[in-house]
Amino acid sequence: MKIVNITIRQLKMKLKDPFTTSFGTFTDRDFLVLEAQDQDGTIGWGESVAFHSPWYNEETLQTNWHMLEDFLIPLLLNKEIHHPDEVSELFAPIRKNNMAKSTVEGAVWDIYAQQTNQPLASALGGTREKIEVGISIGIQQSIEELVELVDGYVKEGYKRIKVKIKPGWDLEVMRILRNTFPDVAMMADANSAYRLEDAELLKQLDAFNLTMIEQPLASDDIIDHAQLQKMLETPICLDESIHSLEDARKAVELGSTKIINIKIGRVGGLTEAKKIHDYCAANGIPVWCGGMLESGIGRAHNVALTTLSNFTLPGDTASSNRYWDKDIIKPEVVSKNGYINVPQAAGIGYEIDREAVESFTVVKKHYK
Ligand code: OSB
Ligand code: MG
Numbered sequence: 001m002k003i004v005n006i007t008i009r010q011l012k013m014k015l016k017d018p019f020t021t022s023f024g025t026f027t028d029r030d031f032l033v034l035e036a037q038d039q040d041g042t043i044g045w046g047e048s049v050a051f052h053s054p055w056y057n058e059e060t061l062q063t064n065w066h067m068l069e070d071f072l073i074p075l076l077l078n079k080e081i082h083h084p085d086e087v088s089e090l091f092a093p094i095r096k097n098n099m100a101k102s103t104v105e106g107a108v109w110d111i112y113a114q115q116t117n118q119p120l121a122s123a124l125g126g127t128r129e130k131i132e133v134g135i136s137i138g139i140q141q142s143i144e145e146l147v148e149l150v151d152g153y154v155k156e157g158y159k160r161i162k163v164k165i166k167p168g169w170d171l172e173v174m175r176i177l178r179n180t181f182p183d184v185a186m187m188a189d190a191n192s193a194y195r196l197e198d199a200e201l202l203k204q205l206d207a208f209n210l211t212m213i214e215q216p217l218a219s220d221d222i223i224d225h226a227q228l229q230k231m232l233e234t235p236i237c238l239d240e241s242i243h244s245l246e247d248a249r250k251a252v253e254l255g256s257t258k259i260i261n262i263k264i265g266r267v268g269g270l271t272e273a274k275k276i277h278d279y280c281a282a283n284g285i286p287v288w289c290g291g292m293l294e295s296g297i298g299r300a301h302n303v304a305l306t307t308l309s310n311f312t313l314p315g316d317t318a319s320s321n322r323y324w325d326k327d328i329i330k331p332e333v334v335s336k337n338g339y340i341n342v343p344q345a346a347g348i349g350y351e352i353d354r355e356a357v358e359s360f361t362v363v364k365k366h367y368k
Helices: 061-076 085-091 098-115 120-124 143-156 171-180 196-208 223-231 245-254 270-282 296-305 354-360
Strands: 003-021 024-038 043-047 130-132 135-137 161-164 186-189 236-238 259-262 287-289 339-341 361-367
Touching (some): 003 061, 003 098, 024 098, 061 085, 061 098, 085 098, 085 270, 098 296, 120 296, 135 143, 171 196, 223 236, 223 245, 270 287, 270 296, 354 361
Parallel strands (some): 135 161, 161 186, 236 259
């Protein structure tokens, strides 16, 4: 294939409810969508999961746009490529900027799956026809509100409840949740809000039988996490700290993590995500697919990735209607009793709702 045309759009979509993490609150989702066209006319779609501000990691939608326009698109346009794995090789001279790389790599995978007439899930080597999903719940105004929300999602059938924690919104919250929902699979995500000095506090979470604690310590750390894991019964799952197969290998060898959250954007694309998945499978480390409040396009890529065999824990890829009044794909992603049916159509398997895309677009630019 040869990519001959690319369009980048910046979209702004209003979240149904604000989403609060230890690092900030989202009320809208501002992000990039990339449409790539092959010389035979096949169109593929990718989404940048970078946020408007560099809170989760250093990338933003503007740094992604700059990297795409000035470096990544020029490297890719009009090059003959035979397999999407070649995209990450093409981008290897560019350091980091993983979310920018992943945006265009995702579109190439979509085109490749269509041209080989298979769903993206199969193109990746996935076999599941449905995937298990959980849900991630932000920090709330009160514990009562959180309990009510959790109750609703448990009744909807989500397979695992993840709650965001931060200093001051942790032990009491988890104690009440565990008492109220004794049999529900639960976990906590700190988004790097603690330091090793907080080990005594974090150790008290062991009492609540959590499936894991996600990224308790610094966003670039794998040393202190290894220390902390020795002190905790609860398995640590790394999110922010893992950007590549090499990071995963080092963290696993050090004992910093027992479970890995794979986010396609954070690791630079589906090819690297697959490599991390395969390494973890070979080393007894379960993985699950994280979320970045994606629109339907990113969500479709997450669904496809989750069909790989070592995604044995429910991910954060909840229903479209949990985030948006209207998504930009048809049909929307629907979770029923905690399962999402994997689409069987070629490519990402959902149709792009172009009218919806246009209605949320604030800036658009073409490249060829
Ligand atoms: O750490 O997994 C995270 C949302 C924004 C930034 C970081 C994270 C999250 C989530 C939500 O937990 C996942 C989702 O529902 O998409
Ligand atoms: Mg996380």
